[in-house]
Amino acid sequence: MSVLLILIKRNKFWVAFSVLAALLSNLSQMFFANLIGKLVNNIESRSAITLSFIITAACFIVSNAFTLLLNQYVGRLTAEKMAHSLRMGYAKKLLERSLKEKYTLDTASAMSIAQNELSQANTYLSNTFFDITGMLFMAFLATVFLLFKNVFLTLVFLIPTFLILIYVFFSSRSLSGIVSKAQNEKNRMNKVAYSVIHAFYSVKIFGGEKLSMKAYNESFESWKKQWQKMGRRSALYNTLSGIMSMIPLLILLLVGALMVIRGDILLGTLIVFLYLQSSLTSAIMNLPNWLANFKVFTTNLSRIDIS
Amino acid sequence: MIKLENVSFKYENAYVFENLSLTVKDGEKVGIIGESGCGKSTLLKMIAGLNIPTSEEINVDGEKDPEGIIKKVSVVMQSPMLLPLSIIDNITMGHDHDEERIEKIIEAANLKKWTDSLPDGLNTYLGDRADELSGGQAQRIAIARAMFKDAGILLLDEPTSALDGENAASVLEAINRFTSDKTVIHVTHRREHLNGYDRIFMMKDGKLIEA
Numbered sequence: 001m002s003v004l005l006i007l008i009k010r011n012k013f014w015v016a017f018s019v020l021a022a023l024l025s026n027l028s029q030m031f032f033a034n035l036i037g038k039l040v041n042n043i044e045s046r047s048a049i050t051l052s053f054i055i056t057a058a059c060f061i062v063s064n065a066f067t068l069l070l071n072q073y074v075g076r077l078t079a080e081k082m083a084h085s086l087r088m089g090y091a092k093k094l095l096e097r098s099l100k101e102k103y104t105l106d107t108a109s110a111m112s113i114a115q116n117e118l119s120q121a122n123t124y125l126s127n128t129f130f131d132i133t134g135m136l137f138m139a140f141l142a143t144v145f146l147l148f149k150n151v152f153l154t155l156v157f158l159i160p161t162f163l164i165l166i167y168v169f170f171s172s173r174s175l176s177g178i179v180s181k182a183q184n185e186k187n188r189m190n191k192v193a194y195s196v197i198h199a200f201y202s203v204k205i206f207g208g209e210k211l212s213m214k215a216y217n218e219s220f221e222s223w224k225k226q227w228q229k230m231g232r233r234s235a236l237y238n239t240l241s242g243i244m245s246m247i248p249l250l251i252l253l254l255v256g257a258l259m260v261i262r263g264d265i266l267l268g269t270l271i272v273f274l275y276l277q278s279s280l281t282s283a284i285m286n287l288p289n290w291l292a293n294f295k296v297f298t299t300n301l302s303r304i305d306i307s
Numbered sequence: 308m309i310k311l312e313n314v315s316f317k318y319e320n321a322y323v324f325e326n327l328s329l330t331v332k333d334g335e336k337v338g339i340i341g342e343s344g345c346g347k348s349t350l351l352k353m354i355a356g357l358n359i360p361t362s363e364e365i366n367v368d369g370e371k372d373p374e375g376i377i378k379k380v381s382v383v384m385q386s387p388m389l390l391p392l393s394i395i396d397n398i399t400m401g402h403d404h405d406e407e408r409i410e411k412i413i414e415a416a417n418l419k420k421w422t423d424s425l426p427d428g429l430n431t432y433l434g435d436r437a438d439e440l441s442g443g444q445a446q447r448i449a450i451a452r453a454m455f456k457d458a459g460i461l462l463l464d465e466p467t468s469a470l471d472g473e474n475a476a477s478v479l480e481a482i483n484r485f486t487s488d489k490t491v492i493h494v495t496h497r498r499e500h501l502n503g504y505d506r507i508f509m510m511k512d513g514k515l516i517e518a
Contacts, residue, residue: 191391199388201357202449203400205377206456208390211401215392 003301007082014078018130021074025067026138030145032060033275041268075130083122089306090118112194117187117300124297132290139283142276150265156255157248157277164244164284171237172291178233179292182226183299189219237288245285252277308333309354310366316349317361323349324513336491338501341510347494351464354492355380368459381453383466387445394422395429398451416451416481443474447481454485461486463493
């Protein structure tokens, strides 16, 4: 985690800018959803759709497109800037090492880290990190927005959601230990492979072929065992959280429909709730997987010294 | 005996050396000095069977085939090239060994004091501790590995170039201790490391000149 904090600190302007872009994009999407709700309410009450309403809707469509573009662009750029800080930070740290004092000419280890941990962390930063952050951000903002809209209806789906979050928290904690072990085994296996390549001459001269293969096979078996365990556990937790994430939606649909029938809320309001609640549902459904991937990311980062 | 007669080696269409000849008798100690990049390490790798000559062939103890030559030599290189395994595995490379002989080798390689201080001794895993290993310790493990192989020919490729004075002296002392009855070719850019050697050559412009 400390490496991630260093990366955020070194790119604080871009991180702040991407958070702002995500905030604008999410707010725009929420207000657009609200506008759709109003449109449904107007149709339901057979009210006229005014020109100003159409202009507002058009403005929101443009704003949605622009903020989404800004969010994607700034998010990708920030991710790339952070990935660059990570690569250059690692290279700088390597160059600072003293050849004379330490056996830091451990080229195999450096190669293995550069090819595996660094590459995986870069991929995660570039492809996943800001997408996940954005979705979690959206889930949080949507909940706050809905609380302002109707406290009772929000609590109706928020209470079961909170119970599911407790399950996700504990299952993720259980999963993160296995993920961390599996990732360490993978790193160890890669290091053995790179060491064999690096020490090729020594292996040939001293007849270490059998020993090298044995070491590689042992590290491969250890990794396979941990990886299979992680895959099984991850699939189970994700399936359960996926099933459970449907419960708040069903309760919302049931209670919301009753409120619409009783005339407590309009149909458009319920549609806004259903639309925005889905951002929370999808976040919860994927949370164990996201947390597992985040653990892999932080385990990789912990092996990259950039301090 | 090592015999090279009119041997050439080409790298990317350019000769590193051409028509080079050298004979080293059994038990002889030969030093080769020269500036960085002059081809002395390439020559040493060729004698070890790791580089194949472009023309003619080399003869190491009657062996001409690289796979056979490799079995006749021990090499200590500039980089120790350790594997992420235990200290004992890095010394024996998985071959059978008896404890008494290992004890003697550890002592001769100046490793005993350090390995005795480790909780797991010779079974200490080097994989996660490579950064904690000093250059001198890593190189002494490489020397212990060469001692364990006990080949009649020892090839040294700047084994102390990455070490400070104290560590270099300790490594050289360990080398000298076990090479008294061996044929040695020591490549270095520091002539003072070749005191007591039978012959010293200077490698320049792809040629060996006796210094």
